[in-house]
Amino acid sequence: MDYIHCPVCGNQSKLKYKLKFNVYKCQQCGLYTSDAEFDLSFQSSLELESREIGLKKLRFENFEAIVKALKAFKGDETRNLKGLEIGSGNGWWLKVCQENNIGCIGIEPEKSHQVYHQKNGLNIHYGFYPDLNIERAKGFDFIIFNDVFEHIKDLDKLLISLKKDLNDGGLLIINLPMSDGFFYKTAQLLYKIGIKSFMDRLWQFNFHSPHMNYFNQNNLELLLTKRGFLKTANINLKSLDISTSKERIKADKDVSKLKAMILATGLRVLKPVILASPSDIRVFFFKNQL
Template structure:
């Protein structure tokens, strides 16, 4: 199984991308880790830290935080990004899920942070999760939600002939475009076919003022003047967007009965 990582399309400035996304994601990761611990089944304290696998760990921000409470491993298919993350001394395997795992290698938590929407076969990915998940373990999916305010606005703008925001949300033309936007019903359906059930969900913030300009510029195809204008236009809307349905949702999946 693989991701869309052929590096075609617009080049990504990884330094700008890191500056842009880190404030938002680190805040969300703190929330996600606390929430994940609440949904883990009871474990024997003598067993040590629960094992956590992050699929598509990118720069390693999540596993770095998770290491406080978990025995962590990350998988990253992008060779350039994996090299940067390994250079920071983090436990990352280069390659694809589940190919980098040994037979019988088991985890208490398997996490997809902004990754599942890039995988062509979501059902296959979740079935592999079940094979590598301990009985009381959980799968945590943090992904774009098509019920969000920005997604709904972008679809409305398409009807007016303005497809730019919609294309950007789908990351059209970038090396790893979005293949899916989820909602609870669609994710529950594909999870159930893999033997998992959605047991909890929560919205997470999708936009912050900090890093906004860098987020617009990181794709490398937006001129400086245009990026400044876009940032100035969006900045006053950030508080309003926080009051509207977020474009990011996290779901907890637990083993259930396949096909039910």
């Protein structure tokens, strides 16, 4: 197939990259869409432990920045907020909420982090949104996606449920990687000279839950304003902590020790360029209007 329909604007998306899966680019809104599938066996080549060391500090810093913005929106009522995180993974967002007295429950399909969830008293329901039955009375004050929105294939079904599950004025918070950031641009450049592995890695095509879409600010806003969400704010998040980048790269089983060292050094050298480029990760706040 050379063309598909863009899930955001309905125009033609043209085959752009031939990787482990195909990637299409919308000629109108610039959205990148893959034809990847979610692998329900949950098998992937990721080494959980070293990934955790590398990411934890960075993630907690980013989550604190999101909490600060959430408090700016909701004022002092955050203690009484009813929040929902879709795709809680390791549970770090819920942990940060707990530390900040913000009420939030989670939905997560995998049980691989269940021990951490239980040990920390995190309220996580195991299953898929929106099919899972959870307490929905009166709607949520906020629903958050942390590195999850780009993994969802059926955006129509998702957005209909989100509108129903958020109360009037409730916040939809989406934290995701951007297609106009430094890493995506670098992967594009490498693809052009015949190195496809970086692009495969960015799309997480070797993991059981690959990316389905890669958004930029404009097409994400287009998707949500069309569904009656009002854009309110978006902020940059840090995508790179040089001090732990070696562990992050090491977490990928396909990368040898030597290659990991070279990559980590390269990232250190490129740090000023990366920091001066458009952000690789942003968080968006949209208001639900009934």
